[in-house]
Amino acid sequence: MTSLSDLSTLADVAALAATLPEADPAAREAADARQMSLTKPPRALGRLEDLAVFMAGWQKTDRPSITQAQALVFAGNHGICARGVNPFPQEVTAQMVANFRSGGAAINQLCRASGADLDVVELDLDTPTADFTARPAMTEDEVLKAMKIGAAAVPATTSVLVLGEMGIGNSTVAAALAAGAFGGAAVDWVGRGTGSDAAGKALKAQVIEDGRKLHADAAGLALLMAYGGREQAAICGAVIEARARRIPVILDGYICTAAVAPLFAQDKRFLDHCIVGHQSAEPGHARLLDAMEKAPVLTLDMALGEGSGAALALGVLRAALECHNGMATFAEAQVSGG
Amino acid sequence: MTSLSDLSTLADVAALAATLPEADPAAREAADARQMSLTKPPRALGRLEDLAVFMAGWQKTDRPSITQAQALVFAGNHGICARGVNPFPQEVTAQMVANFRSGGAAINQLCRASGADLDVVELDLDTPTADFTARPAMTEDEVLKAMKIGAAAVPATTSVLVLGEMGIGNSTVAAALAAGAFGGAAVDWVGRGTGSDAAGKALKAQVIEDGRKLHADAAGLALLMAYGGREQAAICGAVIEARARRIPVILDGYICTAAVAPLFAQDKRFLDHCIVGHQSAEPGHARLLDAMEKAPVLTLDMALGEGSGAALALGVLRAALECHNGMATFAEAQVSGG
Numbered sequence: 279m280t281s282l283s284d285l286s287t288l289a290d291v292a293a294l295a296a297t298l299p300e301a302d303p304a305a306r307e308a309a310d311a312r313q314m315s316l317t318k319p320p321r322a323l324g325r326l327e328d329l330a331v332f333m334a335g336w337q338k339t340d341r342p343s344i345t346q347a348q349a350l351v352f353a354g355n356h357g358i359c360a361r362g363v364n365p366f367p368q369e370v371t372a373q374m375v376a377n378f379r380s381g382g383a384a385i386n387q388l389c390r391a392s393g394a395d396l397d398v399v400e401l402d403l404d405t406p407t408a409d410f411t412a413r414p415a416m417t418e419d420e421v422l423k424a425m426k427i428g429a430a431a432v433p434a435t436t437s438v439l440v441l442g443e444m445g446i447g448n449s450t451v452a453a454a455l456a457a458g459a460f461g462g463a464a465v466d467w468v469g470r471g472t473g474s475d476a477a478g479k480a481l482k483a484q485v486i487e488d489g490r491k492l493h494a495d496a497a498g499l500a501l502l503m504a505y506g507g508r509e510q511a512a513i514c515g516a517v518i519e520a521r522a523r524r525i526p527v528i529l530d531g532y533i534c535t536a537a538v539a540p541l542f543a544q545d546k547r548f549l550d551h552c553i554v555g556h557q558s559a560e561p562g563h564a565r566l567l568d569a570m571e572k573a574p575v576l577t578l579d580m581a582l583g584e585g586s587g588a589a590l591a592l593g594v595l596r597a598a599l600e601c602h603n604g605m606a607t608f609a610e611a612q613v614s615g616g
Numbered sequence: 617m618t619s620l621s622d623l624s625t626l627a628d629v630a631a632l633a634a635t636l637p638e639a640d641p642a643a644r645e646a647a648d649a650r651q652m653s654l655t656k657p658p659r660a661l662g663r664l665e666d667l668a669v670f671m672a673g674w675q676k677t678d679r680p681s682i683t684q685a686q687a688l689v690f691a692g693n694h695g696i697c698a699r700g701v702n703p704f705p706q707e708v709t710a711q712m713v714a715n716f717r718s719g720g721a722a723i724n725q726l727c728r729a730s731g732a733d734l735d736v737v738e739l740d741l742d743t744p745t746a747d748f749t750a751r752p753a754m755t756e757d758e759v760l761k762a763m764k765i766g767a768a769a770v771p772a773t774t775s776v777l778v779l780g781e782m783g784i785g786n787s788t789v790a791a792a793l794a795a796g797a798f799g800g801a802a803v804d805w806v807g808r809g810t811g812s813d814a815a816g817k818a819l820k821a822q823v824i825e826d827g828r829k830l831h832a833d834a835a836g837l838a839l840l841m842a843y844g845g846r847e848q849a850a851i852c853g854a855v856i857e858a859r860a861r862r863i864p865v866i867l868d869g870y871i872c873t874a875a876v877a878p879l880f881a882q883d884k885r886f887l888d889h890c891i892v893g894h895q896s897a898e899p900g901h902a903r904l905l906d907a908m909e910k911a912p913v914l915t916l917d918m919a920l921g922e923g924s925g926a927a928l929a930l931g932v933l934r935a936a937l938e939c940h941n942g943m944a945t946f947a948e949a950q951v952s953g954g
């Protein structure tokens with residue numbers, strides 16, 4: 279497939295969908311056959327078996343492995359904060375980026391626990407996107423620029439990519455993207471995000487309905503222009519770049535899943551190499567996962583972002599591959615009944 | 617509390633319930649206060665916060681940690697297999713024990729992945745318990761002996777105990793214990809276990825109903841005499857010994873949870889220091905967790921036993937403590953809004 283870095287319009291990006299590499303069916307079949315030979319009842323490892331076969335298809339081998347895991351956290355700021363949708367000041371985005379850099383955030387501990395390297399990429403934090411109730415949050419060029427930054431952050435040889443985000447106000451952007459991609463009332467997609475109360479939640483829904491009046495025609499990748507933001511576009515770029523390199527992706531919770539809703543709405547094949555690490559406590563996430571045909575690996579009542587749920591799921595993915603590669607077969611172990 | 621090793625009747629064991637050490641409320645409160653000070657919105661780490669506070673209460677410190685994690689897999693054989701409830705021969709129990717010892721089973725890989733030491737304890741595999749449709753599966757002395765073996769297997773200084781089991785036919789024993797403890801029709805507690813088809817499932821339900829006619833009066837710890845088996849009694853013994861030492865316990869799936877149903881039925885306080893690692897794909901487990909007021913950490917559609925789900929949950933518990941101990945506070949990180 280053509281590289282994202284060579285493209286100059288979102289229509290070009292949309293056209294990539296037809297050129298995407300696909301999971302290798304032979305490797306999937308061979309991995310599945312291996313699972314059936316291991317010393318356990320068929321399917322007794324449930325989701326762990328699915329994860330091993332998933333990795334096999336993208337890595338094109340019946341023995342997939344993780345030699346390096348890369349977590350990327352993209353950070354951006356949002357013009358919609360001018361509407362008062364968030365109780366925290368936008369400075370917190372940069373403060374949390376500093377916290378990521380000094381190792382004090384949840385994602386730092388979770389990456390250490392699951393053996394992932396962590397890079398943080400901030401995108402023009404001093405220049406928030408536009409207020410999407412007044413105009414499109416981003417121009418086409420801004421979206422493309424952020425996408426390319428996201429793509430460039432993907433290491434060429436990583437075995438698996440863990441994606442996360444940080445951006446004060448971006449739970450409102452997430453709900454707007456979800457509503458734009460899948461319809462329904464804004465109130466069905468809105469949760470309390472970070473620290474909003476019931477009144478804050480109602481305001482978020484109102485602000486999103488205001489935006490939808492302005493951007494009623496936005497669809498597919500153009501949703502990124504309508505609602506933003508930069509970290510969402512960067513996540514989309516990283517997902518596309520990973521696909522070109524056959525690197526499986528673990529998406530985080532509500533905001534990260536909503537960030538790629540424009541890719542799904544454009545052509546759902548864009549997300550075949552992506553799994554969702556954790557179902558957020560944000561109520562819109564269950565609805566979104568259903569619409570995007572993704573079953574989360576974990577459901578731990580978290581609602582943090584930062585890639586926290588994806589990093590936790592990496593631990594499960596590692597365990598799945600340990601079983602897949604390390605277990606004895608019935609023949610090797612001389613166990614009856616295989 | 618009195619040590620299990622000094623007791624000679626199940627009535628003595630039952631009486632331990634009144635002497636159990638309890639979670640330390642001050643340590644729980646201090647751990648909760650620390651969670652509120654960390655650089656994240658309140659409750660944003662969801663279940664991870666609960667796990668950290670749970671560990672704090674049992675370890676009596678606001679900074680709980682895991683210096684060593686011990687997995688114990690108890691193996692036993694069951695007379696009920698004479699009724700044809702399992703498609704695998706009973707020799708598979710010993711064959712799987714050998715597989716555990718040589719490192720080829722799922723639990724070996726999962727313990728390596730989550731950093732647990734693994735001990736396997738087989739209990740008289742050549743002498744299955746009695747067929748519980750003909751007589752009690754075990755005598756009181758046999759139950760006590762197995763309990764004491766379980767208790768003796770708990771290392772004095774481990775930080776957390778991961779419990780699992782192996783025993784051909786023991787999904788039938790699990791359903792019988794669950795039905796005996798909580799009532800309802802056997803068919804509501806029976807699943808396909810390891811490789812049974814619909815007819816096998818119906819036979820399991822019939823066999824359990826036959827047993828219940830004989831053991832209608834069995835309740836509490838006496839359920840272990842009625843239905844067995846040795847690995848179930850050993851798990852109960854390990855749970856009690858862990859409690860005496862304030863060691864938190866991660867139970868595995870359906871069979872391991874059902875193994876401690878007699879403790880719960882006797883006095884539910886026996887299980888205050890236990891969490892359940894994984895909700896099994898066996899349909900009875902959701903019902904059992906509900907009855908025993910336990911929310912599983914993971915739901916990954918597994919149905920293997922061996923302690924597999926508990927070992928996976930240990931990884932989540934470790935991540936929870938990494939966050940609890942490693943994250944910066946709002947003050948330390950100079951982040952606004954804490």
